[in-house]
Amino acid sequence: MKQLTVMHKRSMNLLGSTLVAVLFMAACKVAAPPALPDVKPLPPEFLPKTDTSASMMDSTSAGNFHWDVFYSDSLLLELIDTVLKNNPDQQIALQRVEIMNQLVNQRRAAFLPSFQGVLSGGLDRFGEYTMNGVGNWDMNLSPNLSKEQIVPNPVPDLFVGVRSHWEIDIWGKLKAQKKAAIARLMAAENGRRYLTTQLVAQVASLYYELAASDIELDIIQNNVKLQQQALEVVKVQKEGGRATQLAVQQFEAQLYRTQSLEWMMKQRIVSIENQLSVLANQYDQPIKRQKFSFQDITPSPLPVGFPSDVLLNRPDIKEAELKLQAAKSDIEAIRAAFLPALTLQPMIGLHTYNTSKWINPESLTWGILGGLTAPLLNRRQLKADFNISTAEQKIAFNGYQQTLVIAYNEISTQMNNWSNLSQQFYLKEKEFNVLSTAVQTARDLYVGGYANYLEVITAQKGVLDAELELVDTRLKMMQAKVDLYRALGGGWQ
Incomplete structure (x- = not known):
């Protein structure tokens, strides 16, 4: 009987040792973390200069300015503040941040x-x-x-x-899960910041477009008055035998064309106001704005700083980078789950x-x-989770690389856009001045009998188009400044 008891104890010890060995053998079969390719290096022109003086000069970026410092128009600042407080997308982004914050609390409580x-x-x-x-x-x-x-x-x-x-938490599974949750919280916060930069830029761009539309409407209405006066002159000349009915019809047709532009511009103003109302989450209502002349505004170039630093500080790039970090931590947690x-x-x-x-x-x-x-029969499920997390990490990496490339091209595009628009505006201004003189010349020649009515109509049409294009070019310069500020990561501070 004693011998049977000893044999029973030995069998139990052997069973226990075998079970422990099986557990640790199963735990040792943990897949290695996947390797990711290197991120594409930035072009040389986007890297900091080696010259100390140049570095000091280029170190400031407009993207670091708060939006209420970057913009000086009080009505625009009021409008931006209203949009940021009431915009539904902004409120949704805030709730996403709160959800991620609570997930972090859950992961901390797991310890x-x-x-x-x-x-x-x-x-x-x-x-x-x-x-x-x-x-x-x-x-x-x-x-x-x-x-x-x-x-x-x-x-x-x-x-x-x-x-x-x-x-x-002997293998760091809970710690990795907490790291992933914190990374996603920070990613959600940077996603909210990126949305803010988009909203601020969109409001400013529409505001300037609204101001430009007011100026273009004034230009069209002034031209309507001038063309009405010209039509009356032609009618008088026709009665005196110095003009034909065809001339009257041509001047009258030109007046109708300009009057139709007036109604088109009024509709454009209503459309822009409604777009701003939607952003502010309110029903359509007039948008208060400053009355100014674009000729009096000379937007100066923005300080860019080191483009490489700007790229890494943009909220959307930080968001993509943090999502990649969260995906890596997910893999760490799943690997620890095998142990x-x-x-x-x-x-x-x-x-x-x-x-x-x-x-x-x-x-x-x-x-x-x-x-x-330790997992034995459910290792296949853990392997599937590991493969899913590996795929999600690759998605996050490609998303980060794509965001980096898009941001680089945005900054490059807006930097070139500004210089090209400046040259375009310089030539458009010359064109407008020449055509303005040509209109008066054509009228004087027509009255003196040295020019026909078609030359007068052509000159009037040309100066109207040139003046509208001049305002449009100035608008594009203002919007290019807004877009460059957004591309530099400004607007969320």
Whole structure:
């Protein structure tokens, strides 16, 4: 009998050792983290200069200016503030940040043990030919038991107390999950900032377009008056035999064309105002704006700073980079999930089968259970999770690379756009001045009989188009300044 007991103990020890070995062998089969390609290097012209003086001169970027410093128009500042407070997309972005913040709180709480208050009761009736039934009956015959300790049949099972579960983060799984959650929180915040830069730029661009439309409407209305006067002159000349009906019809047709432009411009103003109302999440209403002349505004070039620094400070690039970091942390957490997990399960409470002794210090019980658990049959599911996270990491990497390339090209485009528009405006201004003189010349020649009415109409049409194009070019310069400010990452501060 003693020999059988020794053999039984050896068998149990061998079984336990085998189980531990299986757990650790299963845990050792963890896939290596995937390697990612290198990020494409930036072009040399986007890297900091080696010359110290040039570096000091180029170190300031307009993208670091707050939007209420960058823009000086008080009505525009008021409009931007209204949009940022009321815009639905902005409110949605804020709630996404809050969701990510709560996920971080969840991951932090995972490091702490969980506690559950338990109040439970049960009733079991054991058969006479069962282990528990015979054992309880035999035990009740013991002289060591008091009357209160006799086990009844059926037997109650009463418990009130606290149970706990605590996973010890020995492999860093919980830490990696927390890192991923924090990275996604910061990514959501940078996503909100990027949305803010877009909204600020969109409001400013539409505001300047609205101001330009006011100026173009004034230009068209002034031309309508001048063409009405010219039509009256031609009618008088026709009555005096110095002009034909065809001349009257041509001047009249030109007047109708310009009047139709007036209504088209009025509709354009309504459309822009409604776009701004939508951004501000309000029903259509007139937009207050400054009345100014674009000829009085000479936008100066913006300080760019180091383009490489600007790129890395843009909210959308930070967002993409943080998403990539979160994907890497997800892979770390899944790799740690392949390893054995150490859990502790302490408990304390009042546990008895005697109802009269339930709420009594004599029924106090406590204990702790600890163990290592490793995945065996569900490793295929973990492998699938690992493969999914690997694919998501590659998606995040390509998204980061794409965002970097797009940002580079945006800055490059807007920097060239400004210089090209400046040259275009210089030539358009010359064209307008020449055509303005030509109109008066054509009128004088027509009155003197040295030019025909078609030359006058052509000159009037040319100067109207040139003046509208001059305003449009100035508008594009103002919008190019807005777009460059946005491309430099300005507007969210």
